Amino acid sequence: MDAEHVGDDIVEILFTEEQIQARIAEMAAQIEADYEGKDLLIVGVLRGAIMVIADLARSLGRHVEIDWMAVSSYGSGTKSSGVVRILKDLDTDIAGRHVLIVDEIIDTGLTLSWLLANLTSRGPASVEIATLLRKPEAVQMPIDVKYVGWDIPNEFVVGYGLDYRERYRNLRDIGTLAPHVYS
Ligand SMILES: O=P(O)(O)OC[C@H]1O[C@H](OP(=O)(O)OP(=O)(O)O)[C@H](O)[C@@H]1O
Numbered sequence: 582m583d584a585e586h587v588g589d590d591i592v593e594i595l596f597t598e599e600q601i602q603a604r605i606a607e608m609a610a611q612i613e614a615d616y617e618g619k620d621l622l623i624v625g626v627l628r629g630a631i632m633v634i635a636d637l638a639r640s641l642g643r644h645v646e647i648d649w650m651a652v653s654s655y656g657s658g659t660k661s662s663g664v665v666r667i668l669k670d671l672d673t674d675i676a677g678r679h680v681l682i683v684d685e686i687i688d689t690g691l692t693l694s695w696l697l698a699n700l701t702s703r704g705p706a707s708v709e710i711a712t713l714l715r716k717p718e719a720v721q722m723p724i725d726v727k728y729v730g731w732d733i734p735n736e737f738v739v740g741y742g743l744d745y746r747e748r749y750r751n752l753r754d755i756g757t758l759a760p761h762v763y764s
C-alpha cells in the first residue's frame with residue numbers, strides 16, 4: 582500500500598533542513614567572494630536542482646541570472662542509463678558569460694561531465710560546477726567540481742529535490758530510502 586506521508590519510507594535522515602540551509606549559506610558566501618565584480622549566470626539542472634537553486638539564489642546577496650536545462654539520464658530507476666538527453670535547452674546565449682552549473686547531486690558524474698562539455702562548447706567566459714551532494718565511490722566520470730556541499734556514501738538518497746520515481750522531492754530533509762521501496 583502507498584505510504585501516506587512523504588517521510589514514511591525514509592530509514593535514515595542524512596541532512597536536516599537546518600543543516601542544508603546552513604551549508605547552502607556557506608556555499609553562497611564562497612560563490613559571492615569568487616564572482617565579485619563579475620556577472621553570474623546560474624544554470625539549474627531540472628528537475629532535481631529546483632530546491633537548491635531556490636535556496637542558493639536567495640542566499641546570494643548579489644544580482645544573478647537563472648536559466649534552466651532539463652536533461653535526464655535516470656528515467657524512472659535508481660541506476661544511471663549513461664545516456665544523457667536534453668529535454669529542455671537554455672533560453673540564454675552563454676557566449677562570454679560566467680556560468681555556474683548547479684545540481685543537487687553528482688552520482689556517476691555522467692550527467693554533469695556531459696553537460697560541462699556541452700556548455701563549454703558554447704564559448705562561455707567560464708564554467709564551474711556546484712553540487713550539494715557528491716558520491717565519490719560511484720564516480721565513473723571524474724569532473725572538477727568547484728563547490729560541493731557534502732560527499733556522501735554510495736546509497737540512493739531522496740528529498741530536497743531528489744526523487745525516486747518522481748516522489749520524495751518535496752521532503753524537506755535528505756534521507757535514505759528503505760530498500761523495500763525499490764527492491
Ligand atoms: O551523476 P549522475 O549519475 O549522472 O547523476 C546525477 C543526476 O541524476 C539526477 O537527475 P535525473 O536524471 O534523475 O533527473 P531529475 O533531476 O529530473 O530527477 C540528478 O538530479 C543529477 O542531475
Ligand code: HPA
Nearest residue numbers: 688736737738739743744
Ligand atoms: O541517490 C540519488 N537519489 C535520487 N536521484 C539520484 N540521481 C542520481 N543519484 C541519485
Ligand SMILES: [Mg+2]
Nearest residue numbers: 629655743744
Ligand atoms: Mg532523478
